[in-house]
Amino acid sequence: MIRVMVCGAYGKMGREVIKAVYRDEQLSLVGAVDVKSNFDDVGDLIGVAKTGIPVGNDLQTVINETKPQVMVDFTNPVSVLNNIRLAIKNGVCPVVGTTGLTENNISEIRELCLQTKVNAIISPNFSVGAVLMMKLSQEAAKYLPQVEIIELHHDQKLDAPSGTALRTAELIAAQRGVLRQGHPDETEKLMGARGAELAGIRLHSVRLPGYVAHQEVIFGGLGQTLTIRHDSISRESFMPGVILACKKVLTVDGLICGLEHIME
Numbered sequence: 001m002i003r004v005m006v007c008g009a010y011g012k013m014g015r016e017v018i019k020a021v022y023r024d025e026q027l028s029l030v031g032a033v034d035v036k037s038n039f040d041d042v043g044d045l046i047g048v049a050k051t052g053i054p055v056g057n058d059l060q061t062v063i064n065e066t067k068p069q070v071m072v073d074f075t076n077p078v079s080v081l082n083n084i085r086l087a088i089k090n091g092v093c094p095v096v097g098t099t100g101l102t103e104n105n106i107s108e109i110r111e112l113c114l115q116t117k118v119n120a121i122i123s124p125n126f127s128v129g130a131v132l133m134m135k136l137s138q139e140a141a142k143y144l145p146q147v148e149i150i151e152l153h154h155d156q157k158l159d160a161p162s163g164t165a166l167r168t169a170e171l172i173a174a175q176r177g178v179l180r181q182g183h184p185d186e187t188e189k190l191m192g193a194r195g196a197e198l199a200g201i202r203l204h205s206v207r208l209p210g211y212v213a214h215q216e217v218i219f220g221g222l223g224q225t226l227t228i229r230h231d232s233i234s235r236e237s238f239m240p241g242v243i244l245a246c247k248k249v250l251t252v253d254g255l256i257c258g259l260e261h262i263m264e
């Protein structure tokens, strides 16, 4: 049994991860953390009887008391880096879905993993469908290099563009390079009308109640368009990826970025 704790326990993802880890036969849920917790029991969060598994509000205390091997983090872009640093310092392997880590942050984490021999897995998206969407988009960009991305999320999301949209744009840019798209003389009559830009790729973020997590990658060519679309219609879509990462993180080599690198 691999001993797992979950950080961000009261959140939309945290609750779902707690349920998934609690039900898995090879994982043992030993504790959880949320800044809002008042020393609750995990059972209160997932609607089962008392489990005896604590939800604390301080990561170091929960690590000391529950001795986890793996920390799953779904918190927010402000908290995530310190949680990772603390986990690694304590010999706990992070599995991170929280978005917003910069390239510098990733370099620091890679270095920490190297120095301490503690592994970590970070993925901007843990759903298999989204990983395929990114892979297929990179392939399509070989033949249809002009592309824009529209990502659509629930209106409680803190970061824009989404981590998935950014990663998709980076993969496409790695394939086709920087490309100026649209009319050379185009102007924005309202600032932001053409979206954000990465290597010439325009990214558009929609935030509305009703959505979970969705993305369209639209390619345009002579007389044709190709749309690759992925929809997470529930947060269950991320759970097989998170569970797989919890099982693999103890035996990978250092820091792994992207679910695709551990999928069989």
Ligand SMILES: NC(=O)C1=CN([C@@H]2O[C@H](COP(=O)(O)OP(=O)(O)OC[C@H]3O[C@@H](n4cnc5c(N)ncnc54)[C@H](OP(=O)(O)O)[C@@H]3O)[C@@H](O)[C@H]2O)C=CC1
Pocket: 007, 008, 009, 010, 011, 012, 013, 014, 033, 034, 035, 036, 074, 075, 076, 077, 079, 083, 096, 097, 098, 099, 100, 123, 124, 125, 126, 127, 238
């Ligand atoms: N990689 C993937 O597949 C996916 C990634 N995500 C990402 O995961 C992150 C979380 O998403 P979501 O669950 O929707 O967000 P929520 O806001 O619903 O949940 C985050 C929870 O973490 C708590 N929290 C904040 N700081 C800390 C801390 N230092 N220690 C413990 N708990 C803390 C928050 O408390 P409070 O509200 O008081 O701040 C909140 O309860 C986002 O970055 C999102 O983009 C989401 C879905 C899939």
Ligand SMILES: O=C(O)C1=N[C@H](C(=O)O)C[C@H](O)C1
Pocket: 099, 124, 125, 126, 153, 157, 158, 161, 162, 163, 164, 165, 212, 213, 214
């Ligand atoms: O905040 C979310 O909900 C999600 N965040 C991740 C992202 O920013 O890409 C993954 C997924 O899109 C859901």
